[in-house]
Amino acid sequence: MTSRTVTLLDVARTAGVSKSTASDALQGSGRVAEATRDRVRAVAEELGYRPNSAARRLRRASTGAIGLHLPQTATRLDYYMNLAFGAVARAQEEGFDVVLLAPASVGGTAGGASGPVASRVDGLLVIDPEVGDSAVPGLLDAGVPVVTGERYLGPTATPTGAVICDNAASLTALLDHVTERGARRPAVLAPAGTSAWATALRATAASWGQEHGVDVALRTVPFAATPVEAEETTLALLRADPAVDAVICAPDGAAPGVLRAAATLGRPVGPGAPPAATTHSREVPTPLLVASCVDGTATRSAEPPVTAVDLRPAAYGRACAELLCDILAGRTPPDTVLRHAWAMETRASTTAGPA
DSSP, X not given: OTTSOOOHHHHHHHHTSOHHHHHHHHHTOSSOOHHHHHHHHHHHHHHTOOOOHHHHHHHTTOOSEEEEEOOTTGGGOHHHHHHHHHHHHHHHHTTOEEEEOOHHHHTTTOOSTTSHHHHHOSEEEEESOOTTOTTHXXXXXXXXXXXXXXXXXXXXXXXXXXXXXXXXXXXXXXXXXXXXXXXXXXXXXXXXXXXXXXHHHHHHHHHHHHHHTOOOEEEEEOTTOOHHHHHHHHHHHHHHOTTOOEEEEOSTTOHHHHHHHHHHTTOOBSTTSOOSEEXXXXXXXXXXXXXXXXXXXXXXXXSSOOEEEEOOHHHHHHHHHHHHHHHHHXXXXXXXXXXXXXXXXXXXXXXXXXX
């Protein structure tokens, strides 16, 4: 069967089932025994069967597209671009195109099943939804399945599904890490805004400090703070509170600004520098540990490289798209919430020896 396109009828005949049973088995619909479903899928894979996505869309009156809504600041952040690429790749595997929804196309016009967004897509991905984003309530009530990347904290319709990270755990891991490396007065540059990510980081910085009896210096910066904004905030922080010996910055790409502030003030970065002391009437600067809540090109290529939480954005985007596709195909029930794994990458900004 390699000389022509493999059809659904070929799969059904080889598996010894009817065409309708084969279709139900491959789409995850109908009342098909699990063993039969597995056999049909194995046969389809062996024969190299690829569903006719155009015909499938016609049968279900589908648009063949899903919408992707990102925060307004996303276009200049590596994290969201990598997430979008992951979502697109996974959606295309299911025969879906991805429509990037610009703020002007959804603001105030998405509500209701007859709204323009619902007529253009089969489902929606809404990433890091903020309570202050006026488009989000309409998207959640657009009349199509919606999967959010992170929870939505606003008072409106709940999404059909969600993929979430344990952001409290990731910041806790960073705070534990810098204190294990000797920090006694950590600071956190937490993001402003009303997303679940921003809210969790601010709350965790406060609760971790209370739990450990440590006064965490918390400063708020824009959700997508630039290196310049991070530098200015860090300079003001370190000048006002020289005892700060570790800075954890949240926004993607902001860590180089923290490093520049440390260099301006003569603060060596990393645990290998000597502690604060007075020698020949000159004060030896206190070393500063630096870490980031988001890994990326800026943290990996910095000098020194910066310890960071790898949120695996491309895999995150794939997970969001996969959940939406599974819900659309009936393979996964609505109200499913999945957890996405992260990892901490330790580097020279906090570690003297090999990570």
